[in-house]
Amino acid sequence: MSKRTHTREDQRLRTEFYEEGVLLDADPETRHLADCHLCRTRIDYEAKPGTTPDSHTLDHYFPVDDYPELQNDPENFRHAHFNCNSSRGKGEIENGLGEEMPAWW
């Protein structure tokens, strides 16, 4: 069982974090801060989050399954590509049995 929750608050934080990324990405001086923390390349902020492999997702630096108390801690948030985040899984599992199968899969 996943300890991850899906509340209105989670959604709000997720959206805020994405919007912060959009702003960082729009300015060449801060763009690097909005890059994917896993592969260090630019994220497609024009795509709706989680809809394409290059679109934005919120990755938790410390996996929520192991650190459920950090799920909504912005210090634990990292910008990532949807694809990179999916293949990372929890960090140790190569091909994790995903909780949510992406629509484009």
Ligand SMILES: [Zn+2]
């Ligand atoms: Zn990436």
